[in-house]
Amino acid sequence: MKLHEYQARRLLADAGIPVPEGDVAATPAEAEAIARRLGRPVMVKAQVHVGGRGKAGGVKCAENPAAAKMLARAILAMELKGLAVRRVLVTAAEQVVAESYVGIILDRATKKPVIMVSPAGGVEIEEVAAKTPEQIHKLHVDPVVGLRPYQARNLAYKLYRDPGQARQAADVIAKLYDVFWNADASLAEINPLIANAQGEVIALDAKIDIDDNGLYRRPHIAALRDLEAEAPTEAEARAADLSYVKLDGAIGCIVNGAGLAMATMDLVKRYGGEPANFLDIGGSSSPAKVVSAMKIILSDPNVQSVLINIFGGITRCDDVAKGIVDAFERFDPTVPVVIRLTGTNEREAAAILATMDLPCAETLDDAVKKAIALAQTPVAV
Amino acid sequence: MSIFINCETRVVVQGITGRDGSFHAQQMKAYGAAVVAGVTPGKGGADVAGIPVFNSVEEAVAASGADTSVIYVPPAFAVDAIYEAADAGIALIVCITEGIPANEMIKVLPHLHAAGARLIGPNCPGLISPGESKVGIMPGAIVKPGPVGVVSRSGTLTYEAIWALTRAGFGQSTCIGIGGDPVIGTSFIDCLEAFENDPGTEAVVLIGEIGGADEEAAAAFIRQHMSKPVVAFIAGQTAPPGKRMGHAGAIIQGGAGTAADKIAALYKAGAPVAGSPTELPELLRQVMGERAMAAV
Numbered sequence: 253m254k255l256h257e258y259q260a261r262r263l264l265a266d267a268g269i270p271v272p273e274g275d276v277a278a279t280p281a282e283a284e285a286i287a288r289r290l291g292r293p294v295m296v297k298a299q300v301h302v303g304g305r306g307k308a309g310g311v312k313c314a315e316n317p318a319a320a321k322m323l324a325r326a327i328l329a330m331e332l333k334g335l336a337v338r339r340v341l342v343t344a345a346e347q348v349v350a351e352s353y354v355g356i357i358l359d360r361a362t363k364k365p366v367i368m369v370s371p372a373g374g375v376e377i378e379e380v381a382a383k384t385p386e387q388i389h390k391l392h393v394d395p396v397v398g399l400r401p402y403q404a405r406n407l408a409y410k411l412y413r414d415p416g417q418a419r420q421a422a423d424v425i426a427k428l429y430d431v432f433w434n435a436d437a438s439l440a441e442i443n444p445l446i447a448n449a450q451g452e453v454i455a456l457d458a459k460i461d462i463d464d465n466g467l468y469r470r471p472h473i474a475a476l477r478d479l480e481a482e483a484p485t486e487a488e489a490r491a492a493d494l495s496y497v498k499l500d501g502a503i504g505c506i507v508n509g510a511g512l513a514m515a516t517m518d519l520v521k522r523y524g525g526e527p528a529n530f531l532d533i534g535g536s537s538s539p540a541k542v543v544s545a546m547k548i549i550l551s552d553p554n555v556q557s558v559l560i561n562i563f564g565g566i567t568r569c570d571d572v573a574k575g576i577v578d579a580f581e582r583f584d585p586t587v588p589v590v591i592r593l594t595g596t597n598e599r600e601a602a603a604i605l606a607t608m609d610l611p612c613a614e615t616l617d618d619a620v621k622k623a624i625a626l627a628q629t630p631v632a633v
Numbered sequence: 634m635s636i637f638i639n640c641e642t643r644v645v646v647q648g649i650t651g652r653d654g655s656f657h658a659q660q661m662k663a664y665g666a667a668v669v670a671g672v673t674p675g676k677g678g679a680d681v682a683g684i685p686v687f688n689s690v691e692e693a694v695a696a697s698g699a700d701t702s703v704i705y706v707p708p709a710f711a712v713d714a715i716y717e718a719a720d721a722g723i724a725l726i727v728c729i730t731e732g733i734p735a736n737e738m739i740k741v742l743p744h745l746h747a748a749g750a751r752l753i754g755p756n757c758p759g760l761i762s763p764g765e766s767k768v769g770i771m772p773g774a775i776v777k778p779g780p781v782g783v784v785s786r787s788g789t790l791t792y793e794a795i796w797a798l799t800r801a802g803f804g805q806s807t808c809i810g811i812g813g814d815p816v817i818g819t820s821f822i823d824c825l826e827a828f829e830n831d832p833g834t835e836a837v838v839l840i841g842e843i844g845g846a847d848e849e850a851a852a853a854f855i856r857q858h859m860s861k862p863v864v865a866f867i868a869g870q871t872a873p874p875g876k877r878m879g880h881a882g883a884i885i886q887g888g889a890g891t892a893a894d895k896i897a898a899l900y901k902a903g904a905p906v907a908g909s910p911t912e913l914p915e916l917l918r919q920v921m922g923e924r925a926m927a928a929v
Contacts, residue, residue, distance in 0.1 A: 360815045360845045360882070363739045378887055395739040436734045438815075465814075465881055466734035468708065495879040499871075510813060510879025511787020511842055514868035518892075519909055521871045530872070532879040563789040563796070565758070565772040595772060595792070616793060617911050 253462045256299045258341045259476045260458035263435060264442070267427045270420075270454045274343030283324030286342040287317040296323045299339040300332050301481055303376070308332050313345055338480055346454060351444035352411045353377055354425055356432045358439075358463075364392045365432065367399070367425065369407045373444035399429040412447070420453035421445065435473055436466020485548050492544035494533055501526025502556040502627050503620075504549035504587075506542070508533050508567045516561050519617065525624035528555045533567075542575025543582065550583050557588045557627035561619055564595025573601035580608065588626035592619035634833020635762030635807040636782065636824070637725060637753070638701060642766045645670040645690060645699035645723070647714045648706035653729070655681045657705060657770050664773040666766040669697035690714075690721035701725040703759060703768050708732035711755065715741050719748040726818070727768050728754035735881070738816040745818065752818025756881065758788040758810035771795075771808060779804015781917065782828035784821060785840035786813050786847075787880070790868055794840055794910045801914030806834040813880025815844070821851035829859055836862045836921050838913055839904070843869030844883045844890045852898035862920035863904040864913060867892045 255263075258276040265271045273290055276299065277283040287294045298310030305311050310332050314320035320342060330337045351374035359366040372380045372387045380387055389410045393399050401422070408422035424445060432440040439461040446456045467474040479487045489496030495510060499517075503525045507513035510532045517527035529549065533541045542560075549558055562572050572593060579585075592613045593601045605612070611626065613619035644661065648654040649671025659682045662668045668684055670693035677688035687693040690702065702718040704711055704727065711730035718726045726745070733755050745752050753760060759769010764778040770788075775796045781803045785791040791810055798805065806828070811819050821839060828834045837859075841848035848867065855863050870892040872878050874885040885891050896906045905920065907913045 358735055358739070358815070360847075361850070363742055363816050365739070394743075395736070396743055433736060436736055438735065463735050463881070464877070465708065465732050466736065468732070469734070495877075497873065497876045497878060499873065507789075509787060509789030510883060511785070511790030511840070511868050512793055514842060514872055514878055514883070515790050515793070515866070515910060517872070518868060518870045522908060527871055530876075530878055563792050565789060565792050566770055567789075594796070595775070615911060617909055 253464055253467065253477055254301045255460045255462065255476055256301070256339070256478060257297065257458055258299055258339065260460040261455065263431050263460060264428070264455050264458050267431045269424050269427050270452065271458070272343040272346055272454060272456065274341060276339050276341050277324060278339050280321045280325040280328065283340055283342050284317045284321035287314060287320035290344050293345040294320050294342050295345050296320055296327055297341045297343070298327050298330060298332060298337040299341055300335045300337050302333045302335060305332060310337065335481065346446060346456060347449040348444070348446045348456070349449055350447040353380070353443045354428060354445050355439070355441035355443065356429060356437070359392065362392055364395055365429070367391045367393060367407060367429065369410055369425070371411050377443065393429070399426060401426065404429070411445070414451070417447055417451060417453055424453060424455065431460070435460065436463045436470055437461060438463045485551060489531070489548055492541065494531060494541060494545055494548070496548060497530040498552070499527050499529050500554065501528045502554055503623050504528045504552060504555040504558040506531050506533060506545045506549060506558065506560045508562050512561065512563060516559065516616070516620065519620040520559070520624065523621050523624055525627065528552055539571050539575035539578055542572050543579045546576070546579035546583060546585070550585055550587070555587055557590065557623045558585065559619055559623035560589065560591045561616060562593045562595070564593065564597060568597045569593040569595060569601035570597040570604060573604040577604060577608065590619055590623040590626060592616065634831050635765055636827040636831050636834070637751070637807065637809065638760060638762050638766045638768050640765040642701050642768065643667050643669045643697065643699045644768055645672060645693045645697065645702045646684070647672045647690065647702055647704045647718065649673055649681050649684065649686055650676050650679065651705055654705035658682065658684055660773070661767050664767040666768065669699050690717045690723065694721045694723065699723065701768055702727065704728040704730055706730060712737045712741055715752060716744065719745050719750040724750055726750055726752045727757070727759045728752060729757060729759060729769055731756040733814070735814065735816045738814070742816070742818060753809065754812040754817060756814045757812030757817070758791065760807060760809040762807045763805050769810070771810070775799055776808060777804040780806060780833065780835035782806050782824070782831070782834040782837040783808040783840070784824040784828070784837065785810050786842050786882070787840065787868065790910065791840055794838060794866065794913055797911045797914055798838070798917070803914055803917055806831060813882050815882040821847050822854045825851060825854055825859060825863070829861055834861065836864070836917055838917070839863055839865040841865065841867045841895055842880070842883050843872050843878065843885055843892050844880070846890065848895035849898045852902035852904065855899070855904050856902040864916040864920055865899045865904050865906045866910050866913060867895045867899070867906060
């Protein structure tokens with residue numbers, strides 16, 4: 253789960269990391285009020301889950317409250333890379349003297365958190381890594397011991413020669429590690445970490461991604477999920493305990509298991525179609541999950557045929573068949589539905605579906621080809 | 634022959650009185666695995682289909698001589714179950730549970746290393762050595778004994794591949810699902826090395842997916858250390874970047890972890906990659922045939 257900048261910076265501020273004064277606004281009037289309260293030039297920043305907001309025109313500087321209102325109105329009307337801007341963050345503009353980078357990710361290869369710092373902040377860290385890798389300093393943290401103060405200091409000295417600023421930066425790094433750990437984050441990034449004209453070290457921007465598996469024990473973070481920032485069907489799928497990712501193709505896919513669901517999509521592409529989605533109904537599937545899955549897939553106007561591909565292990569094919577019958581009674585699909593049920597209780601499933609006269613397939617490849625062929629044929633009414 | 638589990642494996646089921654635990658304990662037993670004990674704190678003294686239940690793994694091990702544990706408990710308790718198994722001297726811990734935070738896994742792994750225990754998973758279907766033993770949830774009906782080792786990050790996709798092998802006449806030495814999480818206990822490389830050293834394995838099927846760089850690491854290992862042929866399938870060629878595809882570990886981040894990179898690395902290492910899981914038997918026939926020819 254991705255947090256918005258205004259949410260991430262609140263976590264940083266709660267941990268004691270200095271951030272510019274400011275607040276989030278959903279309307280131009282709110283933005284104006286915040287700017288007035290701050291009483292100095294402000295930054296107005298679009299709050300959407302995309303990188304490169306600045307280049308896309310989603311970050312602007314306003315000299316006074318009236319300008320902040322006008323800019324907020326313009327930014328709130330924007331779509332950045334297809335995502336509508338619903339909020340802006342209004343913060344006091346800082347005079348930037350130096351920009352650096354501090355980020356923490358969980359490194360899958362070493363199975364440790366890795367802290368990366370760079371004196372070349374303010375640009376994408378991937379860009380720095382590609383052009384000037386010597387400008388990036390990394391530290392792998394022993395997760396059992398945690399980050400030791402000397403380690404944070406040593407990283408901070410890579411960023412600042414001035415002892416006072418290095419001390420402030422070390423404090424920021426240590427606190428960011430705590431935020432990363434205590435939020436079950438998979439990424440926590442401050443870019444840029446700046447030194448201003450007064451010599452203060454401040455987190456000017458913040459990005460935090462959360463490991464979804466940690467949300468069950470972090471209710472205050474789970475509550476930050478922005479349902480408006482995702483496709484409504486994806487929220488509906490999560491409520492029904494389904495893994496769903498919407499794509500742009502015409503072949504709707506309902507599959508059990510994430511690996512098989514990906515492989516099914518790949519085969520759709522391989523045989524000349526385009527998948528409409530990724531959808532995993534999970535392990536022990538109840539008929540109700542199949543019904544929810546069908547509802548979501550059939551609500552996608554791009555879908556021209558549906559492929560149900562189940563390899564029964566724990567999942568019982570007869571449970572899936574019952575769900576299919578139920579879904580047909582409720583939704584009466586107007587697009588063809590191709591069914592492939594193999595494995596546990598497949599005979600019982602075939603008996604349940606026998607009266608429905610649906611196109612069936614024995615193998616994965618045949619099922620995919622059939623779904624593609626039927627998508628191209630207009631349905632007789 | 635097989636890797637990690639065989640007919641002598643003695644299994645304790647952690648979470649045996651739960652819905653999944655009791656069902657799969659019986660399934661494992663029905664397949665022929667020696668399921669010698671179960672554990673649910675507070676339910677010691679009960680039994681599940683003739684399997685005695687204990688309050689702790691320590692008690693279960695003392696009474697039954699279990700050397701392998703399989704964990705079917707919810708994410709909030711699964712990490713503790715892993716520590717408990719390791720501290721009771723269990724050598725092989727198979728964690729089926731999905732949903733454990735990665736931050737917990739990176740802390741538990743060094744502990745397991747120090748205890749000398751191997752963890753398979755979490756978020757995995759476990760493993761099966763056909764005709765010998767089964768630990769986990771893989772369906773026994775689709776496997777048959779034979780010389781092909783199977784290692785995979787997923788569940789049902791693995792079943793699909795195994796079923797294709799079995800129908801084409803290729804039996805398996807051991808089929809193992811290492812799990813779909815970003816941080817797991819046993820890697821592709823651990824399994825490839827075990828298969829390489831297993832006299833009962835003649836070829837390996839590797840099934841990977843997007844996310845991380847474990848397939849690339851496996852490719853490097855294959856090139857340097859494997860004398861036995863490896864064929865592969867990689868899922869997720871059509872997955873969009875930045876989206877988690879069901880498995881916590883299946884995500885393309887910052888342009889890294891794509892299927893194309895993994896396929897290229899495997900080809901370069903001499904491991905051909907199938908376009909569909911159903912084509913794996915044909916690839917096996919080719920690589921195993923080449924070896925048979927070379928041996929003449």
